[in-house]
Amino acid sequence: MLVEALHLARGQFAMTAIFHILWPILTISLSAFVLLLETLWTRTSDVAYYRHARFWSKLLVLNFAVGVVSGIPMEFQFGTNWGPFSRFTGGFVGNILGFEGAMAFMLEAGFIGIMMWGWGRVPKGVHLFATGMVAFGSSISAFWIMVANSWMQTPAGIVVENGRVVVTDYFKAIFNPDMIWAVGHMWFAALETGLVVIAGISAYNLLRRRNPEFFVRSFRLALIALVIVAPVQVWLGDSSGVDVFETQPAKGAAIEGHWHTNAPATGASWSLLAWPDQQKQDNDWSLEVPGMLSVLGTHSLHGRVTGLADIPRADQPPMVPLLYYAFRVMAGIGFAFMLLAFWTGFVMKRTRGRLDALLANRKLLLAWVLAIPLPYIAVECGWIVREVGRQPWVVYGLMRTEHAASNIAASAISATMLMFSVFYAVLLTSFFIFARRWLRKGPDLTLMPPVAPVRTTRAAHEPAGY
Amino acid sequence: MNTASQGMLTHAWFVLAGLMLIFYVITDGFDLGVGILSLFQSERSRRDMMIQSIGHVWDANETWLVVVGGVMFGAFPAAYAEIMSSLYVPVMVLIASLIMRGAAIEFRHASHGGRLWDAVFGLGSLLAAGCQGVILGEIVTGLVPGVRETAFVVVTAIGVISGYVLLGATYLVKKTSGQLEASARRSSVTAVIVTALSAIVLSAGTRFASPIGAQRWAQPEVFNVLLALGIVAALAFAYVLYAVRVGSVRGPFRASVVLFLASFAGLAVSLFPDWIPGQLTIADSASSSATLTFMLFGIGMVLPIMVGYNLYQYYLFRGKVVPSQHH
Numbered sequence: 001m002l003v004e005a006l007h008l009a010r011g012q013f014a015m016t017a018i019f020h021i022l023w024p025i026l027t028i029s030l031s032a033f034v035l036l037l038e039t040l041w042t043r044t045s046d047v048a049y050y051r052h053a054r055f056w057s058k059l060l061v062l063n064f065a066v067g068v069v070s071g072i073p074m075e076f077q078f079g080t081n082w083g084p085f086s087r088f089t090g091g092f093v094g095n096i097l098g099f100e101g102a103m104a105f106m107l108e109a110g111f112i113g114i115m116m117w118g119w120g121r122v123p124k125g126v127h128l129f130a131t132g133m134v135a136f137g138s139s140i141s142a143f144w145i146m147v148a149n150s151w152m153q154t155p156a157g158i159v160v161e162n163g164r165v166v167v168t169d170y171f172k173a174i175f176n177p178d179m180i181w182a183v184g185h186m187w188f189a190a191l192e193t194g195l196v197v198i199a200g201i202s203a204y205n206l207l208r209r210r211n212p213e214f215f216v217r218s219f220r221l222a223l224i225a226l227v228i229v230a231p232v233q234v235w236l237g238d239s240s241g242v243d244v245f246e247t248q249p250a251k252g253a254a255i256e257g258h259w260h261t262n263a264p265a266t267g268a269s270w271s272l273l274a275w276p277d278q279q280k281q282d283n284d285w286s287l288e289v290p291g292m293l294s295v296l297g298t299h300s301l302h303g304r305v306t307g308l309a310d311i312p313r314a315d316q317p318p319m320v321p322l323l324y325y326a327f328r329v330m331a332g333i334g335f336a337f338m339l340l341a342f343w344t345g346f347v348m349k350r351t352r353g354r355l356d357a358l359l360a361n362r363k364l365l366l367a368w369v370l371a372i373p374l375p376y377i378a379v380e381c382g383w384i385v386r387e388v389g390r391q392p393w394v395v396y397g398l399m400r401t402e403h404a405a406s407n408i409a410a411s412a413i414s415a416t417m418l419m420f421s422v423f424y425a426v427l428l429t430s431f432f433i434f435a436r437r438w439l440r441k442g443p444d445l446t447l448m449p450p451v452a453p454v455r456t457t458r459a460a461h462e463p464a465g466y
Numbered sequence: 467m468n469t470a471s472q473g474m475l476t477h478a479w480f481v482l483a484g485l486m487l488i489f490y491v492i493t494d495g496f497d498l499g500v501g502i503l504s505l506f507q508s509e510r511s512r513r514d515m516m517i518q519s520i521g522h523v524w525d526a527n528e529t530w531l532v533v534v535g536g537v538m539f540g541a542f543p544a545a546y547a548e549i550m551s552s553l554y555v556p557v558m559v560l561i562a563s564l565i566m567r568g569a570a571i572e573f574r575h576a577s578h579g580g581r582l583w584d585a586v587f588g589l590g591s592l593l594a595a596g597c598q599g600v601i602l603g604e605i606v607t608g609l610v611p612g613v614r615e616t617a618f619v620v621v622t623a624i625g626v627i628s629g630y631v632l633l634g635a636t637y638l639v640k641k642t643s644g645q646l647e648a649s650a651r652r653s654s655v656t657a658v659i660v661t662a663l664s665a666i667v668l669s670a671g672t673r674f675a676s677p678i679g680a681q682r683w684a685q686p687e688v689f690n691v692l693l694a695l696g697i698v699a700a701l702a703f704a705y706v707l708y709a710v711r712v713g714s715v716r717g718p719f720r721a722s723v724v725l726f727l728a729s730f731a732g733l734a735v736s737l738f739p740d741w742i743p744g745q746l747t748i749a750d751s752a753s754s755s756a757t758l759t760f761m762l763f764g765i766g767m768v769l770p771i772m773v774g775y776n777l778y779q780y781y782l783f784r785g786k787v788v789p790s791q792h793h
Contacts, residue, residue: 061572062572062576065568065569065572065573066569068525068528068568069564069565069568069569070565071532072532072561072564072565072568073561073565075532075535075536076535076550076557076561078539078546078550079535079538079539079546079547079549079550079551079557080550080551080554080557080558081551082547083547083548083550083551084547086539086543086546086547086550087543087544087547088543089543090539090540090542090543090544090546090547090753090757091540091543091753091754091756091757092757093539094536094538094539094540094541094543094546094753095540095541095753095757095760095761095764096540097535097536097539097540098533098536098537098539098540098541098761098764098765099536099761099764099765100536101529101532101533101535101536101537102533102536102537102764102765102768102769102772103764103765103768105529105532105533106526106529106530106533106772106776107775109525109526109528109529110526110529110772110775110776110779111775111779112525113521113522113523113525113526113779113783114522114779114782116522117521117522117783118782121782121783122782133775161754164543166754166756166757167754167756167757167760168756170756170760406547406551406554407551408551408554412554412555416554416558419558419562420562423562423565423566426569427565427569430569430573434573434576434577437576438576
């Protein structure tokens with residue numbers, strides 16, 4: 001295996017994963033939001049909720065399509081580019097990906113058609129059920145993916161026999177030490193993404209005074225959820241951090257630019273900002289808060305935090321500055337959302353949620369518009385921390401990444417990487433063109449729900465969707 | 467580890483993986499066939515009808531492939547790794563073409579011009595069918611390079627493309643009306659003839675160009691099963707022609723499905739007990755009993771449910787397509 005080909009294979013995986021994750025995070029939250037709207041409509045019979053559900057569904061289906069097609073390379077890349085990894089871990093990771101396909105993907109795919117095209121063709125309750133299955137499927141998918149990924153971070157419940165993983169305890173393997181935090185942190189990241197996108201798009205329309213009565217409703221719903229979701233996510237992030245220091249000391253040290261283990265009965269210093277230099281095995285410069293890292297990383301005053309310089313060089317993750325800053329950007333965005341949500345909640349409470357007061361507060365609305373790209377940046381940074389930070393291992397402590405790649409010619413990987421970049425550019429551009437059109441068109445405020453489940457004749461096949 | 471139960475589990479998963487793969491081949495086969503046929507329709511309104519006929523089901527149909535991928539990765543990791551990495555280029559082109567097809571079918575709804583997306587949709591479908599043919603041909607010839615083998619692979623690609631066109635055309639006979647239905651009937655006849663010719667050439671080719679011919683086919687019990695399947699396929703072929711001619715609505719599609727089932731069963735019987743003839747056995751590539759059992763609980767249990775809601779979706783959107791008033 002040439003070093004060049006290994007780097008290319010890693011590059012291709014990073015590129016396809018970085019592109020793919022943009023879409024499911026919005027699918028998870030937007031489908032849950034549409035489910036909420038449709039439930040509210042079913043409960044209250046308020047037609048506004050129906051129109052909201054139809055409006056946001058259109059963004060969902062656009063987003064869903066790109067998510068589906070960009071997910072295909074992920075499923076097959078393990079086999080094409082990471083053959084030795086697949087042979088080694090298939091007994092668990094492959095098993096879990098099989099579960100994901102059968103339990104989650106098929107559920108989403110089997111009901112998205114009814115959700116999009118089934119209006120007037122199925123009774124209200126069946127439609128609500130279909131929407132529920134799409135939302136449920138997308139969350140189940142995140143669950144199984146994070147089970148597989150967390151096991152790669154903290155493998156458990158297995159033995160290695162004849163050069164492959166054999167599961168001895170499924171409970172331990174699935175509920176591996178990292179699993180709860182991984183699933184929770186990712187699922188809340190997905191929820192937060194959608195809520196910020198909904199709040200941001202609503203704020204944009206409020207700023208422009210387009211259908212303000214309509215958009216203030218979406219804005220309010222998203223905000224009520226965010227006031228809870230944003231702080232929970234900060235807590236989950238903090239707990240994931242403590243888990244990292246316990247299970248993967250090298251990753252923890254790298255994301256905090258921490259080089260030297262603290263002496264007993266002293267606290268490790270925390271660098272607020274620094275430039276880590278792996279050559280020197282130290283920071284070039286740093287702004288430090290004495291004793292703080294022990295508190296943050298171990299939740300105790302003198303907790304021992306292993307320094308990166310005390311870990312053999314061959315077991316240190318590469319690209320320490322990237323890890324250090326990716327972590328800071330992610331955590332910073334998480335805090336910013338919490339503050340923004342609290343501030344907005346406070347403003348809305350003080351003005352008793354009056355529309356004119358909200359419309360007058362242009363700075364607040366602008367802040368939400370500008371926030372739209374931030375959750376995506378935070379999620380990508382989080383994945384960089386997670387995956388680059390696990391290096392040089394692909395399965396922590398069990399298999400090194402350099403032993404995991406297939407023997408594929410570097411030229412072949414370069415060609416497919418080029419092909420995927422072109423495809424992704426086209427997909428992204430097209431998505432933005434169509435999303436812009438959807439945004440400009442706005443909601444249909446004359447739309448009426450189908451009166452009763454239309455008993456279709458055998459010939460009727462007209463879609464009610466789109 | 468009990469070897470007898472491991473053997474049973476391995477065979478159960480071979481059957482289940484085969485079952486899921488045939489679900490994929492038949493359902494996405496007609497989607498891809500419809501896509502290929504759309505290349506020959508110059509009128510936008512007709513292409514609309516064609517794509518509308520698969521609009522609500524193509525995504526779930528394609529998902530069977532993703533499920534098969536996951537099942538192979540879990541139940542037969544060595545086979546999954548070997549086949550995927552040995553066939554890097556056709557697998558990647560297949561992925562690319564499925565992206566083209568999927569993106570185009572969704573984006574064409576959102577766009578108003580449409581011509582460009584329709585071309586991407588059609589070409590993606592053609593390329594996907596061709597790549598699947600190449601992958602099949604490479605596996606049957608044991609991943610061995612050579613002139614004879616390459617010729618075989620070219621014919622499998624033609625065979626899979628024409629087979630999918632047959633499924634697509636007969637599906638359109640079922641789902642459309644008027645001139646579109648009439649042209650679908652004509653396409654069905656051409657496609658079934660090309661498919662049958664390819665099948666004959668491939669059977670002869672397998673006898674001489676594949677390790678299967680010398681080993682599996684020489685066993686009388688295997689040969690007898692294949693002979694029976696060949697007769698079923700021949701009857702199905704004749705029935706397609708007959709049903710198209712007498713104006714049957716559902717007959718041509720049903721007979722095409724039977725033709726596919728017989729061919730697929732023949733392939734499975736021929737490959738058994740190997741994934742790649744003479745190189746990688748099913749037993750050697752299987753995961754441990756623990757994994758196979760757990761997967762049987764997890765996936766075997768939900769399989770009937772998966773099939774159930776897929777059927778419900780077909781039931782819901784049954785009958786002929788009428789033009790959408792939407793655009």
